[in-house]
Amino acid sequence: MQSTSRDFKDNARAALANQTLQKAMKHVKTGFIDKRAKARDRLPEFDDLRDASRDIKDHTLANLDFYLERYEEKVIASGGQVHWAPTAEDARKTVLDICRRVDARVVTKGKSMISEEIALNQAMEEAGLDVVETDLGEYIIQLRKEPPSHIIAPAVHLTKEQVEADFRHHHRELPPERPLSEPLQLVAEARQMLRRRFLEADVGITGANFLVAETGTSIIVTNEGNGDLTQTLPRVHIVVASLEKVVPNLEDVSTILRVLARSATGQEFSSYTTFSTGPRRPDDPDGPEEYHVILLDNGRSNMLGGQFQDMLRCIRCGACMNHCPVYHAVGGHAYGWVYPGPMGAVLTPNLIGVDEAGHLPNASTFCGRCEAVCPMRIPLPKMMRHWREREFERHLSPTAVRAGLAVWAFFARRPKLYHVAMGLQARLLGYFGRASGRFDALPFARGWTKHRDFPAPEGRTFQQLWAEKQSGKAPR
Amino acid sequence: MSSAKQLILSSLRRSLRREQPSAEVRALLEQRLAAPQANLVPQRAQLPHAEQLDLMERMLKELSASVVRLPSEAAVPQAVADYLKGENLPPKLRMAPRDDLRALPWQSQPLLEVEEGIAEAEDATSLTGAFAGIAETGTVMMASGPEAPVTLNFLPENHIVVLRASQIIGTYEEAWQRLRAAQGRGVMPRAVNMITGPSRTGDIEQTILLGAHGPRRLHVLLVDDRDAVRTGD
Amino acid sequence: MPEGRPRVGLFVTCLVDMMRPSVGFAAVKLLESAGCSVEVPQAQTCCGQPAYNSGDRADTRALAEQTIKAFQGFDYVVAPSGSCAAMIKEHYPTLFDTDPEWKDRAEDLAGRTWELVSFLTDLRGMTAVDSRFAGKVTYHDSCSGLRELGIQAQPRQLLQTIPGVELTEMVERDVCCGFGGTFCVKYADISNKIVTAKTDHILASGADTLLAGDLGCLMNMAGKLQRRGAAIEVRHVAEVLADMTDQPAIGQPARRRA
Known part of the structure; x- marks a missing residue:
């Protein structure tokens, strides 16, 4: 997507003046912070698990080439294919090639931030594919033609009244006088509308929370079940994942899973943690016939071994933005690109350049709450400061x-x-x-x-x- | 090797300031893949088995799943019929094609219509077995295969799971040990589904609602098979 | 701990020096009552945070070296600010990663440096203060002190030993006030949104006095409260603990109104 990070100040000003947005943003505080605190308090080992998780990722990053090669071998052994994609363009092209080869018409998608990063939907739509986001939040923002404003709650910037208006506008085939003011009614309507799309899809695309080198497995962690329907029902399952998602073995992933949901939504465990390994086996009654993994680099290999390596530990739980006073004030869209909040303030300049995203690492009070809650103990303020140093050295600061x-x-x-x-x-x-x-x-x-x-x-x-x-x- | 792969690997190695890992490091890494070791495991579920059963039940209920304990497998058909009636659901079931489920006394419930196979769009209720129940978080673990179609776990609005007491373990790590024992080291079924409560979403104003796309109801029949296991030994 | 009266160098902080010297004198009084002898090196200015947080490593390093030299030889260095103390304690050593000699000196200073209130309680074992202050007080946890130095219980413990003090906690007491040094000027509108929420919570607490341990945050919150026409008084916690509240509260006119 086109970045507007340069206009952060204007974006922020508009966000602050937007009363509807401000009303919606109140739910971020009530929806996440207390629940995370309760989940943490309930698990005495929580902070030790954060240390263990950090160590697992540090170990993996130090040997990333090894684990990626072993991961690939295992995927191939289980009948799947791995496509290495140095750039976003490479990744898009690979997806389109697969869709073209299998003569796809309808493509369903589970929530994937990598797909946002590489602007996959736009490329697929331009290629004439019927692309359907199936996560409720993603579905809503797809109807609105908006990017997500949060990495795990894409529509957190919207009120239920806005969603009702969108559904009435887009679901013309349903009776206009139907009651739709309650969230429950909205959820039921989305379920009904998307059911048909799941069943008619030719290709299902998901992201991955983790890749497991031991077994060649990709993992998605979700609550709605849309990701599972997306990857189970169509003939082809494509996983788009960035290369730092790999971890050594199932025990390692279990450790990190223990901090993921608790940090993200405050759940003990998300409803669905799904481990996918290759395509349908000869005697399997269901599942996709083809299984592809696209391993995206897009600048990450350059972050390794440098000042921003720790950012590659990120597991995209969203805790940093859930606890960020600046994010609470302006919402995710003000950040102007795919990744908002503190993790975006560090990651975005790595991906689109500090010239473009220079405001992001500056728009922080350094209150440190993000680092205090990060399950992977990523020193986010320190890395924001590194960006400020680079800007100062390059005379980019005002x-x-x-x-x-x-x-x-x-x-x-x-x-x-x-x-x-x-x-x-x-x-x-x-x-x-x-x-x-x-x-x-x-x-x-x-x-x-x-x-x-x-x-x-x-x-x-x-x-x-x-x-x-x-x-x-x-x-x- | 593809040039894209070559490009990425050499970029990684440039950043790591080395070529391949040294032989000693490699041996350690191979070891980590060949013989995975548990990391820190929380105390919560490291309990005597009877307490693990209680924890499993407690966690499931907390997740808005429902649980019924049954003294034996033979009680399953009656319990299924009662549940469907109680929830006002049609007396119709899509059942996983498993011998043990097939062998249950379904004839005791003549009004109940039981069909086997993968889930179809119009199926309201599925009945499956499970691979394990993980007490730590009330997680039901499914391993896909001929007897365990994945669609049964997600497509119908109501999912009934027959979980045996002997399948209940404390932690995820124990589940992987059991899976490796069943499948072989480093081998996974196509899909392992860890199911922790019914489908839910918080995408509208952070209000948590059940039944977003997957099952709205998750009902667990916890069957006491411990006597059977003991006599079987 | 050194024998006898430890020699404490007071790191005044640039804000206390220029804006509110009475906080410095309150700190001196508290330190002396805790059995320390206090000196104030003239060669100190600022800890360097404005440069550090703007990415200016060269000036940061120069100021760090200046501070390290100025506070050579003291048993302890104490600052009436969590953020300046954390700068010296947590960040100075990281400035000299390529210079072992200065790194040693920075680590030596870091090891001797304390924020005022935690120094009194945690190191000097102070358990009560002698203060006649009376009021309904709410306490804001400034971010650096809270998250970098773990200061949360200490000021409250001491405040609760003052008979006239009633402590009433605000919600989100540990959430940033929106100051953030130069942030509040560079991103004024966002800062305003954050401090508006903060002052909402302060007002809802029903307190008549707001206290905190960092003057930057206090000036920000006081300025917003006054712009909103709120009557609540704002002071540095050291003033109340030292029973030195003759000065008008932050942002109040020179002559006390009553």
Whole structure:
């Protein structure tokens, strides 16, 4: 998809003014945070499992070439095929080639962020395929022609009234006077509408939460069951997965699964954790005849061994954005590309360049809540800071910011001069602010005083008063 | 080797600043694949078997699944008929093609229509066996095969599972041990489905609702076969 | 722990120095009552966070070196700020990964550096304070202190030993106030949204005084409360613990109203 990350500030401003969005975003706080905390409290080993999960992924990343080759061997041994895709273009082309070869008309899809990353739907639609998103949230945003605003809850930015309006608009074949104001009615209607599409699909595409080298297995973790219908009913199942999804063995994946659902939705375990290995076996009564895995790199191999390697541990649970005050304020679309929130602030510049996505790692208070909840213990603020360093080195940060910083640093690096300057500033501001105790406008701090008052300083600096006290004078 | 594969592998190795892993490292990695070891396993389900059964039942109920304990397999047809009646569902069943289910005394329920095979679009209720019940999270594990079509787990609105007490274990790790014992090392059935409660969604205003695309109801018949297992030994 | 009266170097912090020196004097009083002798090196300015969080490694490093030199020889270095203390304690050592000599010096300083309240309770074993302050108080957990240094129980423990203090917790007390250093100016509208939510919670708590351990957050919340016309007083927790609340609260006029 076309990025609008450059316009982050404008996007954010629009999001803040959008009352419907603001109403919908309230559900993020109530829907995720307490549930995660309860799930964590219920499992005494939770934090130790986070350490263990981090270690498993670190080990895998350090030997990624080995595990990917072993994974491929196992997929082939179970009758499946692996397609290596260095770029998004390669991945799209492979999917289209398969669809063309099997003469596909209808393609169902389970939720996949990689599919969003490579803009797969657009490519398939342009090729004349009938593409149907089957995850309820994805289905809704497909009707609206919008990208997801959250990596596990794609339609979290919408209210039920908006969904009702969309369903009424698109499901013209249903009686117009039907009741549709309750979420339950909306879910039932989507179930009814999508049922037919599942059954007529020629190809089913899913993502993968994990790939298992031991067995050549791809795993999806879902709640609705749409992913399973997507990959079981059609003749062909295509998995699109990025290469860092691989883990060594089933025990390793079990460990990480214990932190995934708890961190994501606060469930003990998601409703459906499905392990798929190859196509239908000779005596299997159902399942796809073909099984393909597309292994996407798209810049990830370059992240290995560098400042951003830890990001490759990410298991896409969404806990970082669920707990992010900035994400709560502006929602996912403001970030302007596929991955929002703190994980997006680190990953997006890696994938589309920091020139394009430079705002993202800056739009953080560094409150650290994302890192505190990350099941894989990814140091997200640290990596956002690395991006800021790169921007600073490459002179990509705004000129005004650089100039202000240079003046400030000039003084801060010269304590004597600094204390004189601060003394003058404290006296000046203290003098003018004395009467009201604060300023409601300051020419050099408009960003501050636009929304809040600026307190007046007391009038003398601590260093001045301390020096006077030390030399025997009274401190005022 | 495809050029795309070559390209990616050499990029990975460039980033890792090495060629292939050394022989010693390789041996360790092979070991990790050939003889997987459990990592940290939570205490929760490391319990005597009777308590694992209780935990399984408790977790299932918490997930909005329903559970009935049965003294023996022979009680299954009656329990199925009672359940369908109680939920106001048609007395019709799509059953997994398994000998043990087939051998049940279905003739005791003449009103119940039982058909075997994969799920069809119009099937309202399926009846399947299971590979294991994992008490840790109330997870029912299915291993696909001739006797276990995957569609039965997802297509009908109501899914009834016959789970034997002897199939109940504590943890995921134990499930993998059992699966390896049944299938061979490093070999998986086409699909392993870990089912933890009915289908659900929170996609509309984070309101959790059941029956998004998969079964709206998951009903577990927990059959006490421990005597049978013991006498069988 | 060193014998006798430990020598503590006070890291004043640039905000306390310029904006609210009374917090510095409150810190001195608390440290002295905890049996420390306090000195204030003149060669200190700022811990360097504005540069660090803007990606300016060179100036950050220069300021870190300046701070390391200024606080050589003290038994402890104490700052009335979780975020400045965390900068020195958690981040300084990472600035010198390629310079073993400076890395050692940074780690040495990190090992001696403390945030004020946790120093009093955790290191000096302070269990009560002597303060006549009276009021219904709510406490905001500033992010760095909370998540990098684990400061949460300590200020509350001490506050609860003041007879006149009634502690009333706000919801989301551990959620960011939206300050974030330069963030609040660079992304003013987002910051405003966050501090609006924060001040909603503060007002809903029914407290008449808001306390926290970081002046940046306090100025942000005070400024928003005052812009909204709220009467709640905002102070650094050290002022209340030291019983030094003669100064008007943050952003209040020089002469006390009553």
